[in-house]
Amino acid sequence: MTAPAATALALHQLRYRWPGADADILQIDTLTLALGETVFLRGPSGCGKSTLLSLAAGVLLPGAGTVRLLGQDWAALGAGARDRLRADHLGYIFQQFNLLPYLSVIDNVRLPLRFSRRRAARAAAVGSDAAEQLLARTGLQSSLWRQPASALSVGQQQRVAAARALIGAPEVVIADEPTSALDEDLREAFMALLLQSCTAAGSALLFVSHDLRLASRFDRVISLPDINRALQPTAGAPQ
Amino acid sequence: MKALLVLAARSAWNRRFVLGLVVLSIALSTLLLLGIERLRQDVRQNFQQAVSGTDLIVGPRTGPVELLLYAVFRIGNASNSIRYSSVEMLARHRAVAWVVPLSLGDSHRGFTVVGTSTGYFEHFRYGDRQPLVLAQGQRFDGVFDAVIGAEVAAALGYRLGQAIVLAHGDGAMQANDHADKPFTVVGILAPTGTPVDRSVHISLQGMQAIHLDWAAGVPLPGQTVSAAQAAAADLTPHTVTAALVGLKSRAAVFAVQRDVAAFRDEPLLAILPGVALDQLWEVVALGERGLQAMSALVAVVSLTALVAVIAAGLNERRRELAILRAVGAGPRQMLLLLALEGALVTGLGVLVGAAACWGAVALLAPWVQSKVGIALHLQMPGSAEWRWIAALLAGGLLASLVPGWRAYRLSLVDGLSPRI
Numbered sequence: 001m002t003a004p005a006a007t008a009l010a011l012h013q014l015r016y017r018w019p020g021a022d023a024d025i026l027q028i029d030t031l032t033l034a035l036g037e038t039v040f041l042r043g044p045s046g047c048g049k050s051t052l053l054s055l056a057a058g059v060l061l062p063g064a065g066t067v068r069l070l071g072q073d074w075a076a077l078g079a080g081a082r083d084r085l086r087a088d089h090l091g092y093i094f095q096q097f098n099l100l101p102y103l104s105v106i107d108n109v110r111l112p113l114r115f116s117r118r119r120a121a122r123a124a125a126v127g128s129d130a131a132e133q134l135l136a137r138t139g140l141q142s143s144l145w146r147q148p149a150s151a152l153s154v155g156q157q158q159r160v161a162a163a164r165a166l167i168g169a170p171e172v173v174i175a176d177e178p179t180s181a182l183d184e185d186l187r188e189a190f191m192a193l194l195l196q197s198c199t200a201a202g203s204a205l206l207f208v209s210h211d212l213r214l215a216s217r218f219d220r221v222i223s224l225p226d227i228n229r230a231l232q233p234t235a236g237a238p239q
Numbered sequence: 240m241k242a243l244l245v246l247a248a249r250s251a252w253n254r255r256f257v258l259g260l261v262v263l264s265i266a267l268s269t270l271l272l273l274g275i276e277r278l279r280q281d282v283r284q285n286f287q288q289a290v291s292g293t294d295l296i297v298g299p300r301t302g303p304v305e306l307l308l309y310a311v312f313r314i315g316n317a318s319n320s321i322r323y324s325s326v327e328m329l330a331r332h333r334a335v336a337w338v339v340p341l342s343l344g345d346s347h348r349g350f351t352v353v354g355t356s357t358g359y360f361e362h363f364r365y366g367d368r369q370p371l372v373l374a375q376g377q378r379f380d381g382v383f384d385a386v387i388g389a390e391v392a393a394a395l396g397y398r399l400g401q402a403i404v405l406a407h408g409d410g411a412m413q414a415n416d417h418a419d420k421p422f423t424v425v426g427i428l429a430p431t432g433t434p435v436d437r438s439v440h441i442s443l444q445g446m447q448a449i450h451l452d453w454a455a456g457v458p459l460p461g462q463t464v465s466a467a468q469a470a471a472a473d474l475t476p477h478t479v480t481a482a483l484v485g486l487k488s489r490a491a492v493f494a495v496q497r498d499v500a501a502f503r504d505e506p507l508l509a510i511l512p513g514v515a516l517d518q519l520w521e522v523v524a525l526g527e528r529g530l531q532a533m534s535a536l537v538a539v540v541s542l543t544a545l546v547a548v549i550a551a552g553l554n555e556r557r558r559e560l561a562i563l564r565a566v567g568a569g570p571r572q573m574l575l576l577l578a579l580e581g582a583l584v585t586g587l588g589v590l591v592g593a594a595a596c597w598g599a600v601a602l603l604a605p606w607v608q609s610k611v612g613i614a615l616h617l618q619m620p621g622s623a624e625w626r627w628i629a630a631l632l633a634g635g636l637l638a639s640l641v642p643g644w645r646a647y648r649l650s651l652v653d654g655l656s657p658r659i
Contacts, residue, residue, distance in 0.1 A: 050656045059564060059654035080569055087567020092655065094565070097558050100246075102253030114242035115567040164566070176655075 008172045008204035009033040009056055013065035015230075016048075016055060024063070025051055027229040031222065035171065038198060038205040040215045043224030047231055049208050052224070053176050056206065057090055058082040070171055087116035091165030091173040091203065093194075096181045098161030099149035106131050106145045109164045119168025134163035138193055155186035162194045169201040177209050191217060243572060247579035250559070254552060258580075261545050262588040265635070268538040269592020270599065272627045273620070275530050277600060280623070281615050283520065286312075289433045290483075290512050292364030294492050297321070297329060297499055298481035300506040304522065307515040310341055310481040313351040313434045317343055320478040323443075325504055329482065332498065334491040337362045340479040342446045345405045345417070350391045352405050352439045354446030354479070360386075362485055365433045375399055376426035382445045382470045386426035390436035397424050403439070405449060417449040420466045432614045444474035484509070538631060542585070542638040549581055549642040553649065557657035560650045573650040574643040581639020582632075589631050593620070 011031040017024045025048045033039050043049050054060040055067050058074040059082075067074050070089055074082055091112070099108045109131040113120040123130035135145055138159040144152065152160065158178055165173050175194065179187045195217060198205045207218065215221045225231055251258050290311045298306040299319035308314045323340065330338040339362050342354030353359075360371050360378050376399045379386050387397060397403070401424040405417045422441060430436055448469040486492060492511065499509035560573055568576075597617065604615040620628065649657075 054654045054656065057565070057655060080571070083567050083569035083572075086565075090567075092565035094562070094655075098562065100250075100559055100562060102249045103246075111562075112566040114246075 006034060007032045007068070008035045008037070008070060009206065010068045010071075011056070011065070012068075014055065014062045014067060015064040016051060016060065016062050018051075024230040026055070026062075028052075028065075028227050029229070031227060033172070033204050033206055035204055036199075036202050037220065038195065038218045039207065040218035040221045041206060041208045041224055042210065042212060042215065042221060043208070043228075044210055047224050048228060049224060050176060053174050053206075053208060056172075056174060057092060058086050084116075087112065088118040089171045091167075091170045093158070093161045093165045093173070093175040093178045095177045096154060096158070098164070099152070099157050101148065101150040103149060104146050105140070105149050105152065105160055106135060108149050108160055109134060109167055111164060112167055112170075116168065119170065121168075123168040130167055131163070134167055134197070135160070137197060138163055139189070154181050155183075155190065158182060158186075158190050159193055162190065162197060166197045166201050166203060170203055173198055173203045173205045175205065175207045178207075179209060179211060179214065187211075187214075240575075243568075243576050244579055246563075247576050247583060250556075250576075251580050251583055257548055257552070258584050261541070261548050261584055262591060264541040264544050265538075265585055265588025265631070266592035266595060268534070268541040269589045269628070269631060270595045271534040271537055272531075272631070273593055273596040273624055274599065275534050276623050276627060277596065277615065278613075279527055279530075280621070282523075282613055284616075285432060285613050286520065286523075287516060288366040290363075290365060292362070292368045292485065293483045293512055294486040294489060295484040295496060295499070295509045296481060296512055296515070297326075297484055297507055297509045300508045303508070303510040303515040304519045306481060306508060306510055307512065307519060309343060310483070311434065311512065313343070313353075313438060317480040320480050321482070321507060322505060323476045323479055325502065325507065326479055326482045328502075328504075329484065329499070332495065334486050334488065334495050335484055336487045337485040339363060339483040340443060340476075341481045341483065342443055342476065342478075343480040345407055345446070345449070347391075347403055347405050347439045348395060350388070350394075350437050350439055351434075352441060352446075354441050354443045354476070356443060359440065359483075363435070363483065365431050365435065369431070371431065371435065372429040374427050374429040376424070379425055379440065379442050379445070381423075381425075382442065382448050382474065383420060383422045383466065384425040384442065384445070385422040386428060386440040387424055388428050388436040388438045388440075389430035391439055392424075392427045397427070399424055399427065405439070405441075420449045420469060432608070443476045443479065447474040447476045448472070538634065541588070542634050545581055545584060545635060546638045546641045549577060549584075549639065550645055553577070553642055553645055556646075557649055557653055560646060561653055561655050561657045564650055564653075565655055570647045570650045574640075574647040577643035577646040578636065578639040581642065582636050585632060585635025585639070588635075589628055593628065 009032065011028055014026060014028045015024050016026040041049070051060065055062055058069065061075050069085060072085060077085060100111070103111070113123055126133060140156055140159060149157065149160065161178065179190055182190055191214060296306060296310050298310060299317070299321050301318060305315065309317050326338055326340045329335060337358055339356055339358045343351065345352040357378050363371055374389065385403060391397065402421045403424060404421050407417060422445065428435060451469050451472060486495060496509045496511070499507050563573065600615050600617050604617065607613055607615055
């Protein structure tokens with residue numbers, strides 16, 4: 001379905017405006033993420049971070065320009081094909097409330113495998129149980145693995161969310177301020193886990209946060225206000 | 240699909256208390272619909288089985304349904320009677336094989352008293368042409384002998400030899416009791432599941448004897464006839480209420496019916512029991528349809544509750560929808576997820592309701608039989624029941640599309656960032 005590409009994610013001449021809004025919220029000339037690269041995307045709230053991530057994940061389509069995942073233009077696909085592409089190649093971590101409360105911890109980790117045959121195959125190729133391997137890396141006691149997800153603390157839930165995003169080794173992982181609900185110790189543990197796991201899986205990571213203390217761990221740091229011309233005074237938006 | 244089904248089931252289990260209430264509500268609707276259907280079929284069958292092997296019922300000129308009601312079902316009162324001589328003449332008709340006269344109007348503690356001939360025990364048939372069988376004792380022989388139905392014996396605890404007092408009319412006034420001429424139970428009939436079970440049978444002569452000192456429905460003042468005197472008197476009845484007629488050949492039924500209608504001495508009416516039963520059923524069917532409509536409405540209310548509960552819970556599940564979207568589920572799968580949940584709840588409700596209906600029939604059948612005299616049959620659902628079940632399931636599935644559609648819209652609008 002997708003041609004081999006050196007870039008994991010590529011945005012080009014992107015423009016987006018919410019339906020009914022009278023100005024663009026995003027105007028980005030170019031943003032690329034190479035395979036295996038970790039990128040820290042920085043920006044205060046309200047600068048269009050979440051919108052950008054929805055565009056990158058193919059849930060929203062740009063008004064102009066292109067967003068490509070592994071060389072595949074999201075806009076060229078139908079809704080069902082976009083869902084499949086996302087299921088196959090993308091892991092996603094929310095700010096919080098990542099887990100389905102009615103599934104056990106390990107079933108939450110396995111959730112993407114239910115929707116992607118490709119990731120299920122890759123997870124099976126790991127040898128022993130991929131979900132257990134990932135959970136073991138989170139440092140979560142194995143006695144908790146079969147507990148309902150709601151039994152976990154916030155920090156534990158975020159670690160499980162990282163394991164879920166990485167199961168079946170998707171090419172791209174997107175994390176939307178995943179540490180904002182964590183205190184410092186938990187944040188450190190989470191960051192270490194996420195970066196190690198991405199490296200182990202060979203996944204590119206697009207990490208969004210306003211917490212600059214984390215930035216030094218990444219290959220590259222991008223400031224969204226710098227690249228988003230919609231927020232710059234010179235942008236054509238009527239004042 | 241299987242993945243979604245597992246998720247729908249797990250998610251539903253997570254909200255099992257509220258959804259359990261909806262399951263209960265759907266189960267009750269199912270119980271109501273299936274129970275009424277079962278009752279309807281069994282009542283109809285009971286009605287159809289109340290009389291068989293009788294070719295014609297002859298009585299005074301009333302309506303066919305009225306005649307059937309009091310002659311067979313002992314419901315209502317005969318507004319008129321026919322002369323006994325007419326019955327005797329009818330018995331001499333060349334096409335007639337047998338005639339069993341019936342004389343009604345008295346009661347014993349709420350049970351109908353039937354004055355008749357011993358031919359009743361020979362010729363009366365019910366169900367699939369089954370004859371009456373005596374469980375104990377014998378047919379009446381003496382003037383003051385009585386043969387009681389199974390239900391009379393069971394309800395009043397009567398055994399052979401029991402002395403009973405008959406009441407004139409419905410027994411509401413004690414002054415109307417035939418206390419001076421008690422009867423003795425000489426026979427108890429085996430259960431039939433028909434109005435026979437709720438009848439006290441005496442001879443026509445007995446019926447005549449207790450009314451010797453009566454006129455126009457009240458005791459004649461200053462004139463009493465003792466039981467011994469009555470037994471010795473001429474007890475040929477003057478009038479009876481109706482007569483059951485059996486023919487030598489069924490082919491003659493319409494000819495005999497015409498002859499009866501053209502009877503010169505008094506106006507008579509002859510009805511075919513099967514035809515009158517059908518007419519009666521048309522009357523009953525109106526109420527039946529009313530009941531069905533009401534239970535269908537109850538089912539609609541339950542399904543509305545299903546929609547309300549699932550749709551109300553949806554707002555708190557927008558986060559869940561976003562998580563599923565993030566792992567690659569599409570809006571259409573969200574629709575399917577919610578529809579599956581509704582289908583699961585409906586299916587479970589229908590299953591519980593059907594099982595409850597079956598259990599209720601099994602548990603209550605003896606009680607209903609003894610109290611109401613209707614034999615309920617424990618059996619696999621028939622085509623009518625399957626139609627109701629299918630309608631409920633289809634209704635539940637359709638109703639689930641409402642929250643399903645809302646989930647579809649929400650997951651499109653929310654994407655990965657639910658606005659809660």
